[in-house]
Amino acid sequence: MKKLIVASTSTVHGSAYLEYILPTLAEFFNGVKSIVFIPYARPGGITYDEYTSIANKAFSKIDIKVKGVHEYENAKEAIREAEGIFTGGGNTFELINQVYKNDIFSDLKEVVENGTPYFGTSAGSNLCGVTMMNTNDMPIVYPPSFKTLEFIPFNINAHYLDPNPDSTHMGETRETRIKEYHVFNSISVLGLREGSWLEVTGDSIILRGPHTARLFQQNKEALELTSNKDIKEYF
Amino acid sequence: MKKLIVASTSTVHGSAYLEYILPTLAEFFNGVKSIVFIPYARPGGITYDEYTSIANKAFSKIDIKVKGVHEYENAKEAIREAEGIFTGGGNTFELINQVYKNDIFSDLKEVVENGTPYFGTSAGSNLCGVTMMNTNDMPIVYPPSFKTLEFIPFNINAHYLDPNPDSTHMGETRETRIKEYHVFNSISVLGLREGSWLEVTGDSIILRGPHTARLFQQNKEALELTSNKDIKEYF
Numbered sequence: 001m002k003k004l005i006v007a008s009t010s011t012v013h014g015s016a017y018l019e020y021i022l023p024t025l026a027e028f029f030n031g032v033k034s035i036v037f038i039p040y041a042r043p044g045g046i047t048y049d050e051y052t053s054i055a056n057k058a059f060s061k062i063d064i065k066v067k068g069v070h071e072y073e074n075a076k077e078a079i080r081e082a083e084g085i086f087t088g089g090g091n092t093f094e095l096i097n098q099v100y101k102n103d104i105f106s107d108l109k110e111v112v113e114n115g116t117p118y119f120g121t122s123a124g125s126n127l128c129g130v131t132m133m134n135t136n137d138m139p140i141v142y143p144p145s146f147k148t149l150e151f152i153p154f155n156i157n158a159h160y161l162d163p164n165p166d167s168t169h170m171g172e173t174r175e176t177r178i179k180e181y182h183v184f185n186s187i188s189v190l191g192l193r194e195g196s197w198l199e200v201t202g203d204s205i206i207l208r209g210p211h212t213a214r215l216f217q218q219n220k221e222a223l224e225l226t227s228n229k230d231i232k233e234y235f
Numbered sequence: 236m237k238k239l240i241v242a243s244t245s246t247v248h249g250s251a252y253l254e255y256i257l258p259t260l261a262e263f264f265n266g267v268k269s270i271v272f273i274p275y276a277r278p279g280g281i282t283y284d285e286y287t288s289i290a291n292k293a294f295s296k297i298d299i300k301v302k303g304v305h306e307y308e309n310a311k312e313a314i315r316e317a318e319g320i321f322t323g324g325g326n327t328f329e330l331i332n333q334v335y336k337n338d339i340f341s342d343l344k345e346v347v348e349n350g351t352p353y354f355g356t357s358a359g360s361n362l363c364g365v366t367m368m369n370t371n372d373m374p375i376v377y378p379p380s381f382k383t384l385e386f387i388p389f390n391i392n393a394h395y396l397d398p399n400p401d402s403t404h405m406g407e408t409r410e411t412r413i414k415e416y417h418v419f420n421s422i423s424v425l426g427l428r429e430g431s432w433l434e435v436t437g438d439s440i441i442l443r444g445p446h447t448a449r450l451f452q453q454n455k456e457a458l459e460l461t462s463n464k465d466i467k468e469y470f
Contacts, residue, residue, distance in 0.1 A: 013403035044411060045418030091415050093374075133374050136406060139328075139381060140368055140416040146377045159406035168248035170429055171371060171394035176279060180326055181375040183280030194405055 003028070003117045004151055004200035006128050008158045008192035008209075010089050010121040018058040018121075020195060024208070026062040028199075029084050029117060034065035036072075036082040040098035041090025041123040055088060069104070079107040082116055089122025089158070092135035096127065097143040109149050118151070122158045125192070128200075129155035133181060134189045136174075152200060153188075153235045160191030160214060175214075175222070182218040188235060189216040196227070205232045238263070238352045239386055239435040241363050243393045243427035243444075245324050245356040253293040253356075255430060259443070261297040263434075264319050264352060269300035271307075271317035275333035276325025276358040290323060304339070314342040317351055324357025324393070327370035331362065332378040344384050353386070357393045360427070363435075364390035368416060369424045371409075387435060388423075388470045395426030395449060410449075410457065417453040423470060424451040431462070440467045 005021070005028050012020045029035065039051035052068035059066045066086070072078035079085065085108070087095070099105050112118045118128070126132050128151040132143075136159060163173040172180070178189050192198070196209035207213050212224040215234055225231050240256070240263050247255045264270065274286035287303035294301045301321070307313035314320065320343070322330070334340050347353045353363070361367050363386040367378075371394060398408040407415070413424050427433070431444035442448050447459040450469055460466050 009405050011405050013405060042415070042418065043407075045415050091412075094415075094419070133376075135374065138369060138371070138412040138416055139374060140412075140419050142381045146374060159404065161404060161406070169394065169396060170244050170246050170248060171396070172278075177326075177373040177375075180277070180280050180329075181373055183277065184329065184375050 001115050001202045002113055002151060002200055003115060004112065004128060005119045005197055006125040006152065006156065006192075006200060007119070007121045007197035008125065008156075008160065009194040012195045016058070017054055021197065022058070022062055024197070025059075025119060028119065029062070029064055032064060032084045032117065034067060035059065035084035035086050035119075036078050037066045037068050038085065038087040038095075038099075038124065039068050039070065040102075041088060041092065041095035043088070043090035051088060051090075055086060059086075069102075075102045075104050076107050079104050080111055082111065084117045084119070085112065086119045087121075087124030087127055089124055091140055092123040092126045092132050092137045093139050093143055094141050095123045096132055096146070096148060097141050099127070100144050105149070112149070112151055125156045125158050128152050130187045131155060131185075133185060134178060152198070152205060155187055155189045157189050157191045160193045175216075178216045182216065186218045188218070190214070190225075191216065203232055204230050205235075206230050236350050236437045237348055237386060237435055238350060239347065239363060240354045240432055241360045241387065241391065241427075241435060242354070242356045242432035243360065243395065244429040247430045251293070252289055256432065257293070257297055259432070260294075260354060263354065264297070264299055267299060267319045267352065269302060270294065270319035270321050270354075271313050272301045272303050273320065273322040273330075273334075273359065274303050274305065275337075276323060276327065276330035278323070278325035286323060286325075290321060294321075304337075310337045310339050311342045314339050315346055317346065319352045319354070320347065321354045322356075322359030322362055324359055326375055327358040327361045327367050327372045328374050328378055329376050330358045331367055331381070331383065332376050334362070335379050340384070347384070347386055360391045360393050363387050365422045366390060366420075368420060369413060387433070387440060390422055390424045392424050392426045395428045410451075413451045417451065421453045423453070425449070425460075426451065438467055439465050440470075441465050
């Protein structure tokens, strides 16, 4: 049975990396001794080793060892044999590019569908949707496809930001961008605010954290979904 | 000889569409009676007709007729025979997607290199760079390539926004995103603030408008470039 934590962000303002979600992760990864980390999104362009060491430091607080997928001779085998998987944030274009390049797309899909617990933050959460078409990231590399793993039947907009009524900036708001997306696409989008996450268990999808989440559906008014409720009925 | 206006935005806060730049356009398009408008970027998902009518209304104030490229039976011919060309903003992924789909890439490249005056705003300015890899837009469609027309030897980041020191949002700043881009790419990026534009005449590239522009080069500190100066020496 599928088991995922799909988080908007790794870090909330004023606290350490993963700190806000560590109690949740301790429970989620209960019994897991080590996880495989996918560092491909490279936030700020840091190396895979540097990124893995940041993840390792955070997970050491809940007694879980973290090893980067790049440290294994065979990335496919690493995924297939993982006790648990964590994909960190950064640039979604580069993340998905490397997932294809390292040929782990189908392995990830299979093991997570079959129950390997998966934790994603930001870009790592975008990877759980149907496509990466609602990322906020810059297209710094050209991936072979925008198709993602479809662990959930909709797309994520991570770090969702409400329009600022005082802004004089003429660039599009997040809501405008998602509405433009729905001119061309029918798949729903969930705007996950920082500090929110989804707890996916089989078909159940429960919104967690302090905020509501904003659901965008094609040709419908956007809705605010309440925390601590199963939201699967909307999809 | 190449002749372009490459603007960050169509609209500055508190004024009408193109209003701030109309005096410049009157001079730039001096002698031109009608221009071909490329509405492919579809801001907010509006139709080509709606978008063309907005452009037409603005240009009517300087006695220039605007006809959408979609109104011609043959888009390639429309571009080849245009007295002037204007590409409006919206979504850069969809813009470049349609430029390829309608097979006008090489026609645009050729006529503008040969002197057909070209005006771009936002996505229409991104089209002037080497690639569209520094767009802020959401990847709502998957284009066949990120390669753009290379009228200038660098990329544009339109609507450039300085980091907000008071922000508690954990999403990446514009500067962070561009630095990530330079981990993977060597082409320079010019952050054009709203209200700024480039006046390109042959090899000369003069920054115009009230702001400095921020130049990002691989493995170098970012620089602020001064308005009303030729900036070609940086590329």
